[in-house]
Amino acid sequence: MSNTGDVSTRILDHIVHLSPPGSLQETVEAFRALGFTVSPGGTHTDGLTANALVVLADGVYLELIHFTRPPPPGSKHPWAAKQPGWIDFAHLGNAGTPSISATINARAAAEGSDVHYAQEIPGGRTREDGRVLKWLISGIEDAGLRGRLPFFCGDLTPRAWRVPLEPHSNTEHANTAIGVAHVKHLATPEELPAYAKQLTSVLGVSPKESTSTRVVWELENQSSHPGAATRAPVLVVSIPQDEEEQEYIRARGSGIYELGFTVEDSKKEGEGRTPQGRVVWIGAGGS
Incomplete structure (x- = not known):
């Protein structure tokens, strides 16, 4: 599709x-x-x-x-x-x-x-x-x-x-983030098939990866910034893989769990917390 x-x-x-x-x-x-x-x-x-x-x-x-x-x-x-x-x-x-x-x-x-x-x-x-x-x-x-x-x-x-991309300093970050690598959602095993079918209709493209535990779609870069990031972001829907993810589902239900950011400096790779959310930093050469 x-x-x-x-x-x-x-x-x-x-x-x-x-x-x-x-x-x-x-x-x-x-x-x-x-x-x-x-x-x-x-x-x-x-x-x-x-x-x-x-x-x-x-x-x-x-x-x-x-x-x-x-x-x-x-x-x-x-x-x-x-x-x-x-x-x-x-x-x-x-x-x-x-x-x-x-x-x-x-x-x-x-x-x-x-x-x-x-x-x-x-x-x-x-x-x-x-x-x-x-x-x-x-x-x-x-x-x-x-x-x-x-x-x-x-x-x-x-x-x-x-979206104030100018001055250029607006897009310069100490953590060297240059773009979104992934948006990760969590869903229960029972919800995943319908969740994936709905997102496929919305996005208008078939998943690039689909298993019984995880579905992944490739998104598109902003047309005005095709070279700003090393790859297009991906949208991931996964069933919980550990106790922390299970607790997220119990407390909040299905939805966005984590954002991944592409960073220029591989030394900045790792994970962090917003006051109420989860983020990870992925080197520009990572996956």
Whole structure:
């Protein structure tokens, strides 16, 4: 299977890390301690959330986000009930034509994968310098799948406004990270087959590896940054392999467990912790 039509649905855009309400600055300092350069973000249009960014040379970024105040009981915000840590991820969308949602829904209907994306809706935020950003969001209708399947963010204003790759110092990190190597999800053995089928419909490409315990898809580099990283990132869904991963599933359910980053300096290889998440650093020549 390969992508059909004029739009790719497997270009990683950003990964979302949630902090407890009012604690964004503490998370910013924690990411700086991990060797990341953190750039200013802004406040979203609804005023409920604000963010800061870690921008990578491959064009992908980390969105460090928090609720500016605790969401009210029964909030319909898709992240209101999420536990802090890696909670969601976005792929690059478009300005609405062709429709990302319609593209995926047609695939899913043909493949019987029980996936349905809602019609695109507008979103945006105001940067600290006052510049107003606008985009279109294509999101999964089933709230229970949010964070397991990507949402799509398509820019209506220049992406460079949303992802500040300039000045160049924004993408220079003390840990020498230059791009995302992998996004690793965990799923129970019972969930894995359906999880994999759904992601295959969303991505529009067959896995490059598929076993009873692990499924892997190759994503695409940002077209404007094809040489920034040594390889395209991969998306991994795996059943738990040790007690720590089992505990993650018990506490949080299926979803994003770990981010891997490609680093230029092999001496920086290793693993670390955000306040609520897991990261690993992989040398540019590693796998």
